[in-house]
Amino acid sequence: MDRRYGRAQGVAAAAARHIQTPVLDIAYEDRGQGFPVILLHGFPDDVRAFDEVAPPLVQAGLRVLVPYLRGYGPTRFRDAAAPRMAEQAAIGQDLIDFADALRLDRFALAGYDWGGRAACIAAALHPDRVRAAALIGGYTIQDTVSPPQPAAPERERALWYQWYFNTERGRAGLQANRRSLCRLLWQTWSPTWHFTDDVFNRTAPSFDNPDFVDLVIHSYRHRNLNAPGEPRFAAIEKRLAQRPKIQVPAIVLYGAEDGLGAPPEDSPAERALFTSRMARRVVPGAGHFLPREKPDAVATALLELLGVHR
Numbered sequence: 001m002d003r004r005y006g007r008a009q010g011v012a013a014a015a016a017r018h019i020q021t022p023v024l025d026i027a028y029e030d031r032g033q034g035f036p037v038i039l040l041h042g043f044p045d046d047v048r049a050f051d052e053v054a055p056p057l058v059q060a061g062l063r064v065l066v067p068y069l070r071g072y073g074p075t076r077f078r079d080a081a082a083p084r085m086a087e088q089a090a091i092g093q094d095l096i097d098f099a100d101a102l103r104l105d106r107f108a109l110a111g112y113d114w115g116g117r118a119a120c121i122a123a124a125l126h127p128d129r130v131r132a133a134a135l136i137g138g139y140t141i142q143d144t145v146s147p148p149q150p151a152a153p154e155r156e157r158a159l160w161y162q163w164y165f166n167t168e169r170g171r172a173g174l175q176a177n178r179r180s181l182c183r184l185l186w187q188t189w190s191p192t193w194h195f196t197d198d199v200f201n202r203t204a205p206s207f208d209n210p211d212f213v214d215l216v217i218h219s220y221r222h223r224n225l226n227a228p229g230e231p232r233f234a235a236i237e238k239r240l241a242q243r244p245k246i247q248v249p250a251i252v253l254y255g256a257e258d259g260l261g262a263p264p265e266d267s268p269a270e271r272a273l274f275t276s277r278m279a280r281r282v283v284p285g286a287g288h289f290l291p292r293e294k295p296d297a298v299a300t301a302l303l304e305l306l307g308v309h310r
Contacts, residue, residue: 014030014031016028016074019098019102020078020101021098022078023079024070024077024094024097028067028098029064030063030065031063032061033061033063034061034063036107037107037110038067038110039053039054039064039065039111040095040110041111041114041115041291042112042113042115043113044185044186044207045113045292046068046073046203046206048202048203049112049203050295052295053295056299056303057303060303062302069091069118071086071209071212072206073209084214085222085227086114086219087218087222087229088121088141088142088219090229090230091115092122093236095119095121096129107129108132108305109130110134110298112137112288112289112290112291113137117140120133120139120140120246124240124246127246131248133246134250134298135250136254136255137253137254137288138263139243139246142241143240143243144222144223144240145237145238145241146241148223159260161185162224165220166224171213174216174217178208182207183204189258189287189288190255190286190288190293191259192257193293245273245275246274246276248276249276250276251278251305252280253281253298253301254280254282254290255287255288255290255294258288263282278304279304281301283297
């Protein structure tokens with residue numbers, strides 16, 4: 001195992017394991033025994049995001065699996081000629097493929113950002129597989145079929161990185177400045193989180209993955225109709241564009257100080273997307289990287305959903 005991926009501050013990291021799916025060689029960490037819980041990181045982050053979430057779950061008798069998403073850390077495409085794409089349907093399928101490879105019939109999920117979207121997709125399309133989900137950031141399934149509509153100016157400003165990545169200058173900028181750019185996003189998306197250089201430097205090598213730039217660029221272009229998706233996911237993207245309901249037991253979490261935007265109102269439209277929502281919580285003192293900032297909020301939500309006591 002590459003030592004760069006081996007340890008987080010104060011927490012012994014599990015040794016990275018690998019498992020093959022039809023498309024990927026997925027690196028992941030595996031701790032504990034019992035009912036499986038899959039924790040999914042976002043952009044720009046890696047498995048270290050859940051170092052403080054995993055221990056209470058393991059102590060409660062659960063098995064905790066934390067994969068590196070496509071384009072991060074040691075995860076690699078099996079086929080050198082495979083298209084380097086990262087549309088939402090692909091990330092969601094990666095999750096199901098990961099569970100299939102591990103022979104997990106049912107599992108619980110928690111995720112945020114890209115990982116939160118993958119969890120939403122799995123919960124919506126595979127309710128027979130997903131026992132429960134802690135969804136950080138709420139319902140984040142996208143409509144990648146209809147022309148995107150402008151948001152409020154403040155929201156458009158917060159999404160500057162997406163517009164940047166939709167230009168060739170943005171691709172070149174991410175390639176040349178991936179660590180400094182990702183660090184800036186950490187700082188601006190979680191403005192009250194004062195992380196150390198050591199914390200960032202433990203995750204930053206994951207951005208050196210050879211496919212990181214291509215996949216990030218494709219993700220943000222595809223959702224804005226500026227890049228084609230994989231033909232095999234066309235039907236799934238159309239289904240996701242209809243905003244399928246999430247019927248599994250869910251707890252929705254938001255960081256109160258998320259630099260990408262304040263949590264939305266608890267509207268009837270949002271509630272209608274969750275037929276079995278157990279709770280909706282806005283976590284004070286947390287921004288976008290909620291598992292790092294308030295790990296107990298994530299662990300507590302999962303334990304409640306699974307009916308497990310500490």
